[in-house]
Amino acid sequence: MECLCLMHEAKPYGHLLLNGKPVEDGAVARMTGVSVDEVSALMAELRQAGAFSVTRDGVIFSRRMTKDHARASKGRKAVQKRWAQVDENTEKSSAPNRVPDRDPITQKPETRNQKDNTSSLRSEVCPEPDRSAPASPPSPTAIELPATKDEVVRITQADVAEWSEAFPAVDVRQQLASMRAWLNANPKNRKTSTGMKRFVVSWLSREQDRGGTRQQSRSPPPSRKPPSSFTRKHSPKSSTGPSKEPTEMTTALTTLSTLQQQITATAERLRPCGDDGVAKALKTLQTAGLALASTIAPGDAQTVYAYALSGLSHEALTIACKKLIRGEYNIDGKAFIPVPAEFASIVRSEQRLISEEHARLKDTVASIQLARPEKGTANDPEARARVRTIIEEFRGWHKGQKENEARGGTPAMPPSPEQLAMWEKDHGLA
Incomplete structure (x- = not known):
């Protein structure tokens, strides 16, 4: 693009000149911000493809730009010649060779609309310059x-x-x-x-x-609190009222649910890329300006790269393409797509990071499941809540019996030995 701009401003038009002198590869490298070797390689590739021509003096020029400029100059001269003839004919016709003996016959407009249309047409063809609008002051x-x-x-x-x-x-x-x-x-x-x-x-x-220099203000991520319906469903019920703090069971279930969602997401990121994904990646890289290596035929590129990237993650391939376009990899020839073996190694390194994250999440879930208390034991929060409920029910029943006896009512049958043994066992658990 820098070279085309210089050729547009150069004289003669379409020639790669700077201040009337040919532009060397070093100057092009300084203007574009790339190395001299890369500029030389790109110029050689353009010369081999026949994208430009060279004069006898060694000046690069664009055949298309010179032809368009010559065609435009020829058309400009023809227009100037035609307008000169029109002005000459107008000047000759405006000077009559005799004095008219009567007033010219003019045709009056038949209707008001015709008169208005005539005046509007005259104003459109030859508008009067607007001298009333003042010139805008220069910007500071x-x-x-x-x-x-x-x-x-x-x-x-x-x-x-x-x-x-x-x-x-x-x-x-x-x-x-x-x-x-x-x-x-x-x-x-x-x-x-x-x-x-x-x-x-x-x-x-x-x-x-590169991402800009302004500091984008980011809002803090929303807190991942479990929904109220989930807490009410899994929190232990008590006759004394709802618990004000979340139980250990609720916290563990919420953490496991979040981790399972993250495991599912990372598993989706490890989904293999198909032939369509490889073709899309190559098209994206070529659109961004990266060229195929000279050792790979364009017709065989998709087959060779699909074979090399077979079984690798689609997400890892996408990340590798973004970093290649941004030039974040420390590799030689950043203007070219890496050869299949090197490209597969880059994608494999990105996939390794996703796989490590997936394994870490699974290990975290396994450790939480091992730390959870077994159901039915004294350390099980659900069992403890159930025991507390039974004890509260027994106390309520016992208080009711005492009040009934105080009022002179018939005393209820005493609890059976089995019920006493169950209450003693539950009381021990509590």
Whole structure:
């Protein structure tokens, strides 16, 4: 894109020139922010594909751009010639060779609508210039950036507002200050006054792709409290009223339910990628500008990569593609898609992290299940709650019998030995 912009502004049009001189690979590397070797490799690939041509002096030019410019120049000359003929004919017809002996015959509009349409058509064809609207005052200067030839480019407040809207994740004013410091520290790499705004837009675009510089305020994650219906269903019932604190049983069940959901989610992330997933990943990488290795034929790429990535996680493949596009892997040739063996190794390393998380969750569930008390024992919260309920029922029954005897009622039958033994056992559990 930087090269096309230079070719658009160069003279002659469509030639890769900077200040009238051919642009070397080192200059292209400094403008695009990549290494010289990578620029040389890309230029060689474009030359091999026939994307551009070279003059006898060694200047790169675009055949399409030069043809379009020649066609546009030819059309412009033809239009100018045609308008010159129209002006000449108009001038000749406007000077009559004799004096008219009568007034010209004019046709009056038959209706009011025809008259209004005629006046509106005249105003549309030849509108009068609006001289009443005052010129808008110039926007105040936000910052000045040093350019080549000791020139200074003025960045206005309107420019800052426009770029802030186009790059919402970037602090435009702070980045402009960084640009000025960089240009002052690198005078040899300063831009021309005409290309300064293109340099600013490229800088801000890269910052936007990296995630921006503004601190996004994030709301705290919602607390994962169990629903009230779940607590009421699993909390022990008591005659003295509901418990104010969650029991150990409720907390353990809630934790197990959350962990089971996370285990299911990680198992879904470990789902293998199919041939369609591999094809989509290759298409995404090529769309982002990454090219296939020269040792792999384009027609066999999908088959070879599908064989190498067979059985690997779809989520791991997606994560690897995102990091390759962002250039987060420390590998050689970041402009190319890794060969199948290297690509499979990268995806396998990402899948290993998901598998470790899955195993950790399963171990946590197993440890919680081992720590839970067995049902029916003295440490079981459900058994303890049931015993308390039975004891409260017995106390209520015993109090009722005492009150009945005090009123002169008939005493009830005493409890059987089996009931006494059961109450004593339950009292011991309590």
